[in-house]
Amino acid sequence: MIEQRPVTTVICHIVLIAGVLLVAFPIWVTFVASSHTGVRMTQIPLPLLPGGHFFENLVDAITKGVGNAREQSVGLMLINSMIMAMMIACGKIVISLLSAFAIVYFKFPFRMTIFWLIFITLMLPVEVRIMPTFEVVANLNMLNSYWGLTIPLIASATATFMFRQSFLTVPDELLEAARIDGAGPMRFFWDILLPISRTNIAALFVILFIYGWNQYLWPLLITTDKDMYTIVMGIKQMLEAAEESPEWHLIMMTTLLAMLPPVVVVVGMQKLFIKGLTETEK
Amino acid sequence: MAKVILENIVKTFGKTEVVHRINACFNNGEFVVIVGPSGCGKSTILRMIAGLEEVSEGNITIGDRIVNNVEPKDRQIAMVFQNYALYPHMTVFNNMAYGLKLRKLSREEIKQRVGEAADLLQLTDFLKRKPRQLSGGQRQRVAMGRALVRKPSVFLFDEPLSNLDAKLRHQMRVELKKLHQRLGTTMIYVTHDQVEAMTLADKIVIINDGHIEQIGSPDEIYHDPASKFVAGFIGSPPMNFFAAKVVGKKMIEFGKGTRMTIENKTLPDKRSLVAGIRPEKIQIFSEKREGRLRLEVELIEKLGAGKLLYSHIGDQPIVVNIPDSSTTDLDQCWAELSPDNIYFFSSESHKRL
Numbered sequence A: 001m002i003e004q005r006p007v008t009t010v011i012c013h014i015v016l017i018a019g020v021l022l023v024a025f026p027i028w029v030t031f032v033a034s035s036h037t038g039v040r041m042t043q044i045p046l047p048l049l050p051g052g053h054f055f056e057n058l059v060d061a062i063t064k065g066v067g068n069a070r071e072q073s074v075g076l077m078l079i080n081s082m083i084m085a086m087m088i089a090c091g092k093i094v095i096s097l098l099s100a101f102a103i104v105y106f107k108f109p110f111r112m113t114i115f116w117l118i119f120i121t122l123m124l125p126v127e128v129r130i131m132p133t134f135e136v137v138a139n140l141n142m143l144n145s146y147w148g149l150t151i152p153l154i155a156s157a158t159a160t161f162m163f164r165q166s167f168l169t170v171p172d173e174l175l176e177a178a179r180i181d182g183a184g185p186m187r188f189f190w191d192i193l194l195p196i197s198r199t200n201i202a203a204l205f206v207i208l209f210i211y212g213w214n215q216y217l218w219p220l221l222i223t224t225d226k227d228m229y230t231i232v233m234g235i236k237q238m239l240e241a242a243e244e245s246p247e248w249h250l251i252m253m254t255t256l257l258a259m260l261p262p263v264v265v266v267v268g269m270q271k272l273f274i275k276g277l278t279e280t281e282k
Numbered sequence B: 001m002a003k004v005i006l007e008n009i010v011k012t013f014g015k016t017e018v019v020h021r022i023n024a025c026f027n028n029g030e031f032v033v034i035v036g037p038s039g040c041g042k043s044t045i046l047r048m049i050a051g052l053e054e055v056s057e058g059n060i061t062i063g064d065r066i067v068n069n070v071e072p073k074d075r076q077i078a079m080v081f082q083n084y085a086l087y088p089h090m091t092v093f094n095n096m097a098y099g100l101k102l103r104k105l106s107r108e109e110i111k112q113r114v115g116e117a118a119d120l121l122q123l124t125d126f127l128k129r130k131p132r133q134l135s136g137g138q139r140q141r142v143a144m145g146r147a148l149v150r151k152p153s154v155f156l157f158d159e160p161l162s163n164l165d166a167k168l169r170h171q172m173r174v175e176l177k178k179l180h181q182r183l184g185t186t187m188i189y190v191t192h193d194q195v196e197a198m199t200l201a202d203k204i205v206i207i208n209d210g211h212i213e214q215i216g217s218p219d220e221i222y223h224d225p226a227s228k229f230v231a232g233f234i235g236s237p238p239m240n241f242f243a244a245k246v247v248g249k250k251m252i253e254f255g256k257g258t259r260m261t262i263e264n265k266t267l268p269d270k271r272s273l274v275a276g277i278r279p280e281k282i283q284i285f286s287e288k289r290e291g292r293l294r295l296e297v298e299l300i301e302k303l304g305a306g307k308l309l310y311s312h313i314g315d316q317p318i319v320v321n322i323p324d325s326s327t328t329d330l331d332q333c334w335a336e337l338s339p340d341n342i343y344f345f346s347s348e349s350h351k352r353l
């Protein structure tokens, strides 16, 4: 900060506080709604202060489920989401680490062509290639499975690119020292490259986990079996209660639950995350 | 311990040839310093010996086998890099032990070897630290330790001291020399610093633009340079050079009409040549005498021990190194260039005549 006058400080704080309120208010409403009974939520005006049914609703949502015919318990949806997000995040990291390693450290024909091909796929997110991808997944009999949920999303040009950039900053001498010490390519990868990319991996994990967790369109498309529903798409299904009015208190509770794991991941890995984005240990 | 022989080594990067057919033989236990200006190919030569760079042509022999196709780890060499190349995430101990672990040495053996090296290099207190918690000098010693524990037959150093400050550099230089005396292992050391070369080497290899200018002991290189390049490269301040003409049987002329008789030396039968004399070999006197040249002092640089006097003879600049013991009055002085100390070089090939 260049200027430190009181007026500036006050203005800064006002802007920041306004921002926080803007972001926090919907979450507050969600929380309030999840702590009232279903009946209260149909009455106007909607409450702005929490009621006393939070834990009841929590147990209800996790065990019995929500929606039309109590189709699926939120507990199972959480587990599904967790598995999907983990598989996507870990898979993306493993694959992009390996492909970045290959691109940076091995000389093979059409190396740069391949790199640019990967890079170009950045322009093709799931939504663009959704029809052909669906066809492929359907033909491979992967509908309604964890593989079907994750594999089409698992290659990551962004992560490959990030790891490539980070590997390029590793001094050549490090590789040479390892060669003289007798480390082959995979040893070098495992013993040296991986540990020094630790913070980068953590940062990417956070981003990719949230990416995986928030997947909506793809799970919606390929899961018809209720046992495979993920929570983010599940919430949408809950709203399609045909006869009854939506059970807002439970839906909001589910929303709250859906927000939780990303928060846990971010808070838990915050230190590494920031390190990974700011400093390089080389 | 091993001999290293380079036979007709050529290195090309793409179409550019950077090392031109060099031949050299380094004996067992020798401290060899490869020295030359930046970009002349020193590192490339060293890296070829290490196996980090393939030779384009020729053979490298270490010990008694040709190692052209041998992996670096199997060449029984250890290398210290200019930027140390320590593994940033490993402790000092693990940095040194890593190579030994990969060679599947027993735990006790590793502990013992690292312990010994740490003792020798005064690193015992730092074994648990990471490289980034060390000073430059300590990192340098860790890099040295990592080479030491391998017990190689040849040590390779690529400007290992150039990132240190002057004082530390001097100190490490002395330690390195002692280390060599203690171990007696062949060491090949690359530097562009001629002081390091002169002080450390048993044998100096002077490289210029990818070829060897001269190989010899520091004394030979200093007193008997094979070319103008060597004469100008070794010695500080560098040798004074004058374009000169042979004007008589025993007479040369340089500058505008400054003539000098050369008594006890046969002059080469060339019209023009380059004469050189080291600044420390020029004597100055307060009295004018036959054959002495008048010096107009332009600048004096004090070195602490001695001074440097800058002047011109004719239109050619000259530097004279004046020892402290000299009592000559610098306002009125004459230089005497003893013919014994003058070197002649061809003005075309720059080779010594």
Ligand SMILES: Nc1ncnc2c1ncn2[C@@H]1O[C@H](COP(=O)(O)OP(=O)(O)OP(=O)(O)O)[C@@H](O)[C@H]1O
Residues within 6 Å of the ligand: B013, B018, B036, B037, B038, B039, B040, B041, B042, B043, B044, B045, B192
């Ligand atoms: N990988 C490479 N590709 C192409 N040219 C290279 C490569 N490595 C080195 N060179 C060239 O080879 C020549 C010699 O390089 P080298 O690194 O051996 O110089 P050096 O004598 O060690 O110089 P310095 O004292 O600056 O380290 C230089 O002209 C350099 O540009």
Ligand SMILES: [Mg+2]
Residues within 6 Å of the ligand: B042, B043, B044, B158
């Ligand atoms: Mg170099």
